Amino acid sequence: MHVYKVLTIAGSDSGGGAGIQADIKTITALGGYATSVITALTAQNTLGVHSIFEIPAQFVGQQFDAIMTDIGTDAVKIGMLVNKEIVEIVCSKIREYNIKCVVVDPAMLSKNEKRLLSADAINELTSKLFPLSYLVTPNIPEAECMCGFKIKNITGAEKAAKTIYQSGVLNVLIKGGHAELSSDMRKKNTIIDVLYNGKSFEYIEDEYIPTKNTHGSGCTYASAIATFLAKGSQLKDAVLQARKFVTNSIKKSVCPGKGYGTLNQFNDILFP
Numbered sequence: 001m002h003v004y005k006v007l008t009i010a011g012s013d014s015g016g017g018a019g020i021q022a023d024i025k026t027i028t029a030l031g032g033y034a035t036s037v038i039t040a041l042t043a044q045n046t047l048g049v050h051s052i053f054e055i056p057a058q059f060v061g062q063q064f065d066a067i068m069t070d071i072g073t074d075a076v077k078i079g080m081l082v083n084k085e086i087v088e089i090v091c092s093k094i095r096e097y098n099i100k101c102v103v104v105d106p107a108m109l110s111k112n113e114k115r116l117l118s119a120d121a122i123n124e125l126t127s128k129l130f131p132l133s134y135l136v137t138p139n140i141p142e143a144e145c146m147c148g149f150k151i152k153n154i155t156g157a158e159k160a161a162k163t164i165y166q167s168g169v170l171n172v173l174i175k176g177g178h179a180e181l182s183s184d185m186r187k188k189n190t191i192i193d194v195l196y197n198g199k200s201f202e203y204i205e206d207e208y209i210p211t212k213n214t215h216g217s218g219c220t221y222a223s224a225i226a227t228f229l230a231k232g233s234q235l236k237d238a239v240l241q242a243r244k245f246v247t248n249s250i251k252k253s254v255c256p257g258k259g260y261g262t263l264n265q266f267n268d269i270l271f272p
Contacts, residue, residue, distance in 0.1 A: 004032045004230045007067055008223060009060075009090060010079030010107070011040035011052070017262030018044075018216035023077060025265040026223040030245065032230055035071055037063040037090075040082045046215065046257030057085035064093040074230035075101040077223045078129070084121040091128045101229050102133045104169075105222035106142050122146070131168030135235065137222045138164065139175045154194065154203075161196035171235060172196045173225075177208075177217065195239055202236055206243045213253035213261025220263050221246045 008023035020036050027034035039060055043051040067073065076099055081087050094102060106125060108117045117125065126146060130136055140151050143160040151160050157174040164172045174194040193204040224242035233241065248267060255261030 004227065005035065005071060005073045006032045006075050006077060006223070006227050006230050007035045007037065007073040008077045008079070008226075009037040009039060009064075009081070010077070010219065011042055011082065012038050013042055013044050013216070015045040015215075015257070015262075017046065017260075018219045019079060022216035022219040022263070022265070023079070023223040026220045026245075027077075027227050029265045029267075030224060030227040030231075032227040035067045035073065037067065039080055039086050046255065046259035046261065048259065052082070054082050055086075057083075057089045060086050061089045061093060064090070064097075068093070068097045073099065075103065075226040077226040078102065078104045078133075079219055079222065080107040081117060081121065081125065081129075083118045084124045087121050087124040087129055091132060094129075094132045099132075100134065101226070102135075103222050103226040103229070104129060104133045104136045105218050106136060106138050106146070107218070108142050108145055126164075126167045130164070133169045134229075135171045135173060135225065136164060136169050137173045137175060137218070137225070139177065139218055143174055154192065157194040158196070158201060161194055161201070165196055165198050170197070173204075173239060175218070175221065177214070193239070193243065195236065197235075202239075204239055204243050206247050209247065209250045211250060211253060211261070213255055213263070214250060215260040215262045217246055217250065217263060220249060220265060 006027045011019045013019035024034040041053040147160045147163045161172040161174050176192045189208045190205050191208040195202040224245045225238050228238035228241050249263035249265050252264040252267050253261050
């Protein structure tokens with residue numbers, strides 16, 4: 001039996017909703033084998049991120065080496081990288097092991113506005129990691145941070161995708177799930193993501209679910225895309241399948257605490 005291997009590089013969410021925990025659940029639910037490189041430990045629950053313990057960059061590299069010299073990987077999903085040093089070590093390992101299928105979810109802020117990436121690391125992310133990446137998947141606030149302008153509609157999302165593409169990444173997916181977006185990205189209760197390959201745009205449409213139980217949705221989306229790519233899907237098909245998986249996971253979402261609920265990647269298996 002062939003094993004489809006996906007490596008997730010991200011922070012640990014002690015609340016179980018996002019980060020490494022969401023990634024491993026997603027990859028497993030979709031039939032992949034998940035390995036992990038942990039970049040940070042967070043003291044976190046449904047109310048937000050309370051504290052962050054950064055893993056030394058050298059140890060991040062050692063985790064990477066341990067996986068690649070034995071197990072290897074078919075795809076890599078990257079989330080929270082915390083600081084400049086970790087961005088640099090991850091870039092060096094991607095080059096060292098000649099990894100081509102890299103999906104980056106540029107985690108910058110938590111839902112309670114806790115910074116997940118230091119200010120001096122943002123340029124490092126865009127100038128060094130993006131050129132090594134197959135796809136980056138920013139949400140609207142992340143895209144605004146990187147581009148320096150507000151995104152209020154489809155035209156703005158297209159402009160942002162073109163701007164981020166100039167960093168050297170092969171493909172850009174601007175996710176349209178934030179409530180502050182204008183109505184033309186929410187036509188008839190539909191959410192629209194904008195996919196750009198440097199030549200043309202694709203518009204990924206799906207049902208918009210009005211709920212606050214969306215913690216871990218970005219992690220889940222990027223991990224699902226990486227898993228479908230690892231299994232051989234072409235990019236558009238991988239994004240379409242991943243979007244559907246996220247929507248279904250939101251429909252079956254749960255709220256185990258007092259704040260933001262989390263996706264249910266196992267659908268009917270967990271909490272039927």
